[in-house]
Each structure stands twice: as C-alpha cells, then as structure tokens.
Amino acid sequence: VTGSGSPPGSRSASSPAIFFLSDYGTADEFVGVVHAVLHLLAPAALVIDLSHHVTPFDVGAGASLLERSAPYLGSGAVLAVVDPGVGTDRRAVALGVAGPGPTWLVGPDNGLLIRGAGVLGGVVRAIHLRAGTDRPPGQPGATFDGRDVFAPAAAHLVTGGDPARLGPDIDPAGLVAAEPVGVPAAGPVRTADGSGLLVAVRWVDRFGNAQLALEPDTLVRLGVAPGGVARVRVRSSAGSTGAPGPFVSARWVQAFGELGPGELGLLTDANGWVALVLDRSPAATALLIAGPGTEVEISGGPGR
C-alpha cells in the first residue's frame, strides 16, 4: 500500500500500458476505433483512458491534464491527441523521456506533450513520425491521425519496436514550446500597490474547484498561515477591461468539510497547488471564474 498522496513507488513493475487522452469526446466512435487499432497492433498492452473530454482544440488544457496525470503513470507510452493542425505540416512526433513512468509520448508537435515530458524526466530523444503519413490518392483523408499515425506509432513503441523505423531523429530543442498555463505565465507577480499577488487560474475541475498557479509556500510568505484567512478578488480574464470584483475572505483549510455553507476556502489540492473551493458547491461559478487564465488577486488578511 502506497498512499500519502505520493505516486506509487516502483513504476516499472507492471506491464506496459498506453495512456490515452484526446479531445475526441465519446459521442462518436473515435476513441473506440483507436482502441481497436491499438488492440490489433499491441494486443498485450492495456489502454488506460485519461480523458477524452478535453475542450475541442484546446491544446493547453490537454497539456495541463497530461502534466497533472504524469506522476501517476506506470511504464508504457502516452498517446495524446489534441490536434487542430491535423493534415497540415505540423509534425507528428514521439518523444523519448528519461523516466520514471512511460518511456514515450506520442502526438502532435504543438506543445501538447512537452510539459508532461518535463514531469516524466525530460525529453532525451525526439522522432519525427514520417512512417504512414503519406496518403495515396483515393484514400480516406488525413483527418484522423490518432487512428492512422499516432496509435500505430504508440503500439510500435510499446511493443518494443525500433523507434528509428518511425522516422528520423530531430533536435528536441526545435520542438514547439508549450503554451503558457495562464497569465501571468511565469507565476505570481506583485500587484501594482505591492499589497498582494496576482495569480492565474490553472484549472477548473468537475466540482468547480479553481486551481491557482500558487504554491502553499508562497501563501505562507504572504503572511497567511494554515487555518488563517486571506483576501481574494477575481480580476478578470486575460484581456478583459472589466473592473475587479470585491475582496472576499478565504480561509485556508485542509478539507472541504471544514467550511461552512457558502464560506470560501483555500485548500492545497491533490496536485500540490492552492485551490479556491467551497464545500459541495462550485467555487468557480460563485466567483465568476471563466476558466484557466482568469486572474485572481490575493493578499494577507480578511476581505469584507
């Protein structure tokens, strides 16, 4: 038994798996057909779906989902497809990483993979997937590389195939950089009057918890102790000119259940970031947080 919120220790003990995420949704057969192709080509590999409900074309959201998942993945390969540039000259790639966890990440070279690759030890090799990408005239169109290019490549790699057969090595330094997680991308910045920090929302989850680009240590340096109270206000989404909302108090708690009805909380979440939360209610909705990129101002001491 592992537990304690830390990833299980020996991540190479189990049989290899293919960890699959996409923006395909599940209303159509896209995900099922990719599973079928993977089963044909790598019948011994378990396919684990991380999620297929990434907002269509939202490469940054897919990259965040992969980054959050990465510490918990065992041996095998990541197959990730959020790919608005399918069919263009954007490159299809396989990224070899240092470990622990999966050995390869397969997908488009559009920033989707690079943050996850960082969590998984960093890119040590990059392959430009050329095999299978030339389509003879009269063939179905080049709109489903998940089925036609990425799944076969992931199956090839997870079954121990020679990576060089998939295409030439390329310089990892030339890979498309990841999109910033939010504004400010570099992390918290001081507000103009120096009284607090401006941080970005990184993620709003199913329950309406708003993960901030803010670590617990930074909160302590703002003068807020666990159990103490901070002042929080939502500034706006990036680029908006709207006036900021009022300051409200948020109490730093360790469990949703410590909060009273409607009481706003700050909680170190399961990924180690500080999140804005309510008990059994979506904080993001209550605070009119639009999603990743919304700016939040936070400082020590209570709000109104």
Added chain:
Amino acid sequence: VTGSGSPPGSRSASSPAIFFLSDYGTADEFVGVVHAVLHLLAPAALVIDLSHHVTPFDVGAGASLLERSAPYLGSGAVLAVVDPGVGTDRRAVALGVAGPGPTWLVGPDNGLLIRGAGVLGGVVRAIHLRAGTDRPPGQPGATFDGRDVFAPAAAHLVTGGDPARLGPDIDPAGLVAAEPVGVPAAGPVRTADGSGLLVAVRWVDRFGNAQLALEPDTLVRLGVAPGGVARVRVRSSAGSTGAPGPFVSARWVQAFGELGPGELGLLTDANGWVALVLDRSPAATALLIAGPGTEVEISGGPGR
C-alpha cells in the same frame, strides 16, 4: 448462456476484477489516474467502470447505483467514491462481505457502500483504512482519497494482501447507515383516504423511466392485474407544498413497444421494480418528476 434476467450462476469462476464507481466525471483525469494507480498495484486485475457520472456529492444516488449493479458483479472488489467528507474525520473503510460476487467493498464510511454490501451477502468484517492516510507536511492535499487511499486498498485486497495491514478491525454495527432511498423510506404507505398507496421514485434513468419503490406483487394487491390499468398522480418532491397533479391512467405492460404514443405505462423493470414509462420518450419529464424522492400516488382503476 445464462439469460432470463437472473444473474449469471457461477460468479467466482472468472478472474477478480475491481468494480469502480464514482462522482468524478470524465472531463478531468481523475478516473484515468485511479486506473493507472490500480494497474501499477494490481496489474492482473481488470477494472470495470460501473459509472463515474453520479451527481457530485450524491451519496444516495451512488448507493442506489451500486445496489442495482451488485447482483451482476463477479469476484474481486468494489471501489466506490462519492465522498463529500474527504479529508475530514469520516472514516475510510473496507467492508468484507459474505458473497457471492465481490469479497470487499472499499470507500468512505458515509452510507455509500452499505446497501450494496447487503445485496452481496452482508458485512462480515469491517476495516478502518488507516495505512497511507497520514500526509506529511508539504505533500499534496488530502482531497483525492480515490487515488491515494481507496485505490491502493482495493488493489491490496484484490491481490490477496492481508486485510489487517490496512488498518484495525472495527465493529460493523458502528458503520454509518445508508441514506433512505426516498420518502417514504420504509416503502409504500396507504394514502390518507385509504384508496391507494404513496410510493417514492427510486431512480430516473437515462431514458426517463421512473423506477418506483413498488414491487409487482404490491400492485396486484392493489387490484391491478398485468394488462390492467392503474391511476397515478405525482404528489410532489419531498417537502414541497405544491398541489398534486391530476390522476392519469397507466397501463401495466411488459414492453415499451406495447404502449401507444404518449400512453403512460407501468412496467416491471430490469431490477424487478415497477417503473413509470412511455414508449421512446421520458416519462419522468412528462410527469414533472424531479428525481429520486418524488412521491407518486397510485391506486386501482383508470384515471381521467
């Protein structure tokens, strides 16, 4: 070939599986990460998802879903997470059951497991899961016990690990009782004028069929025979003061397709309860049934 609506006979023949249900949704990576952890710790166990779309925090709905599923589960363990109290002092538990079917149910001690455990032969042993629940400072928060506590415990049990290593035995009599399925919780009650029964809606499914806390035998005792007609009216949701709707007729049929367009039917459903149904249309919507707990009055003879 089994068939006949009864659960397959020999439920211990197959390899053990982990039957996983939650309110995690599938938009985020929660379900996928739990699968990844289970694969690391119990690589030989198949993970079967019952559903992850339980309404957030609705422990009663999760308990009902598990209870309905239980007769069809083979050997292994149930992993169930609908857990508004995560991080508080609510207990994490593993419940050993008499069988047939899964041997253990793992989840929070909040009533989620206890009805399913009843279907699976009743609780014969209860463990308070303490291993892995102490989180050192600086670790990610205690908000994802599905990943950090429940999945490791289920993997430990399904791989034949010693239950005592997970924590101390506790008295099953002290487990949190299940929430009532609806009002009236105890089953049908006579209406004030004695002319009929008041029953609760137990479940509204994907197709809008409204399962009632009413067995076919009770319907017969009301003087309604298969093929015959009953009078039905929706009273209100629990606690509402609204006036009841009009009585309408409902015909007791054996298949949706026996009903004419817009004709209300009573049908013994796949779990053995009487349901209010329409043909290819959601009866719950047509009757303004809000969901579980809505009261329905039913008596012999036709409505208007």
Added chain:
Amino acid sequence: VTGSGSPPGSRSASSPAIFFLSDYGTADEFVGVVHAVLHLLAPAALVIDLSHHVTPFDVGAGASLLERSAPYLGSGAVLAVVDPGVGTDRRAVALGVAGPGPTWLVGPDNGLLIRGAGVLGGVVRAIHLRAGTDRPPGQPGATFDGRDVFAPAAAHLVTGGDPARLGPDIDPAGLVAAEPVGVPAAGPVRTADGSGLLVAVRWVDRFGNAQLALEPDTLVRLGVAPGGVARVRVRSSAGSTGAPGPFVSARWVQAFGELGPGELGLLTDANGWVALVLDRSPAATALLIAGPGTEVEISGGPGR
C-alpha cells in the same frame, strides 16, 4: 506500423475482442453491468467500447456508427444495442459474417447490424437468439436484453461456443432492412434545374463536421478539382417546407488548417466521404444543419 488511413492488415492476429456500442449512456450502470456479465462469461475477451452515446432509440445513428467503425475492428464479436423494441416480438439475432474482422454481430433485428455486417463481408448465417429469452413470472422485466440476452450470446460466441445452442438458424433474407442513411437514400440526385446535386448529410461529428453522402470522385465529375471551389446551400431537413439558404462558397482542401477564419471547406474525411468543415469551429452549427438527413445542394463554381 500500418498508417496511411487504411485499416491494419492482419486483423485476425490479435486475441478476440467484443466491440460494444449502445444508446445506454454512461450516467447509469447499464454499460458497467454488461461489462461485468461479459467478464463472468468470457473472462479472456477484451471489451472495447465503440460508443454508448448514440441518441436514445436512434437505430440509424447506431448503424452508421457501426458501419464507420467496422473496417478497423479485429477478430471477435460486435455487441450492439439500440433497441426500442426490447420486450416485443422483434427478434434478437446473431449474424455470422464472412470477414475480415469480427465473426459475429449480436443485437436486435431492427436494421442496427445489417450495414456493419455488409462492411464485414456480408451475412453468411443468421441465428434467432431464443435461449434465455423466456422469463419466468416474478423475474425482473424484459427491458435489459443487453445484459440478459445479447451479452451472454456474444460471450458464448466469442469463446467458441456452438452457435446452434443459441437458437435456430433463420433465413438472412428475412432480416429487417437497414434504415436509409438520409434523404436521398440512394445517393446524390440531380437538382431540378440540372445545375448541381442534392446530397444528404450522413453524420455530424463531435467537432461539427458534416459528412455528406458524396464521394470525392463525384465532386470531380461536378467539375470541382481539389483546391477548387464549389457552391453549397443547405436545403432543409427532410420534410421541411422552408426555403433553402443562400449559396455559399466552399473550398476543397486537405486539412482544416488550410482554411481561413470562417471559410467553409470541403474535405475528404477519415471515412472517405466529403465533409463540410470549418477550421476549429462547427460547420454544422454555422450552416444550420440539423443532423443526418438534412439535404445539401452542391454545384461547381463559387457561391456569393
């Protein structure tokens, strides 16, 4: 590595799987319970979900989904359930096909299977599933044949059981015909003034791409070359009396990314049909295409 948009070559190499599609949704436990039953009865068979989000009761949409998936399925059996007639005298069937790919398709005899069976080599044997369909009084109702009839039959067949034990052979010629994909069902027809073609929308996918009942070769015969421009207007859904919309131009491209913002495109899709598309935006919404069956007029030369 296969690739090139063509189905992987050797489709019998892998272990048999059960390819499962339905209109069950995932909010309830229906899909999970069927998985549990399949695991009990065919523990060695992998179950691959194609989709469970077919619109409730939409047999034609399920048939289309299966037809599109079929070329990519390996050995095993298809289990398909979109079954408004459950419990009536509609037949439950297993259809043996010539291959390659799955050997059997199991489901209701309502047109759901027959188009997929055509892609899989055509029906060479048909069994009327009678075993397990008689329900003794007092048993749960006959509303969940996916669990009680179809899954046991699929498990029996995929584990090499004798098909004759499931029921009598029936004449494949007597199977219920597939619903037409759209109007005009037979394929493109000339418009009244002879200037263009009238084609039906076959499918609107997750991304709002509208697949037309139009092959690239037909577009060439209309005088439109790859890279060239066609005139397109939406006529109406079948049966509507509304006036057609204006003609708009659509450029024949090979990738979504070749299109400018708001520019309509024609693209050979991953199934080999011509689709109406926008770049990162739902074309079907922009063109007010209701869904399968909507008629689209297309001719050579630019629109306004």
